[in-house]
């Protein structure tokens with residue numbers, strides 16, 4: 001597998017990564033007179049963690065509502081655990097970072113920006129407090145971009161499954177497999193966006209992907225490209241007879257994945 005072709009993002013209606021990043025990092029573009037986060041950084045562009053992070057008790061010192069953020073979450077862990085009924089349906093969408101609505105015309109990917117903002121900053125505070133990292137604007141912006149891509153790639157995987165189910169015969173939806181593979185796909189693609197192996201990036205991603213909810217948490221079984229593609233071939237499903245005759249299935253699966261997620265029939269909405 002390889003990095004997502006960045007030009008593809010430019011053709012997705014409603015997607016503006018830089019704008020989303022600034023909303024998360026600086027609290028810009030809010031309607032109403034809410035403060036930005038400019039004061040959270042000192043004159044050397046370093047995060048003033050003692051002003052915003054509650055290092056003694058964990059969490060953050062700030063009141064999100066005063067910044068116009070309506071999320072009910074306060075801790076990234078809350079977003080990574082979901083409650084389900086016996087059919088595997090989520091009871092409510094309050095802790096969504098993103099969602100995908102199947103194609104009737106285009107598929108709709110919704111980015112829940114308030115939730116992502118709280119999710120993001122609670123991880124930053126945990127790292128800043130525990131690991132004593134000095135976060136600069138540059139690092140914070142870089143991590144926020146990864147955080148947006150994390151959700152984008154997850155939802156694009158759901159779009160891939162939606163589209164490929166029109167191409168391949170015999171697809172049967174399985175909530176748990178669907179989510180596990182969506183998380184694995186997101187983590188693999190986000191991995192290609194990180195040019196280096198800095199500890200603050202790997203530790204950020206470690207927390208950002210520490211899912212505990214059923215299905216989602218199984219992504220660790222499909223961490224490697226090989227594990228991911230093997231499970232995806234089985235899930236789509238690609239006809240195994242082709243493999244038995246000697247035709248390799250992984251390149252077909254991979255090719256289909258990129259051909260759809262890099263030419264997606266989706267629109268982005270920000271909620």
Ligand SMILES: [Zn+2]
Nearest residue numbers: 154158179182
């Ligand atoms: Zn999902």
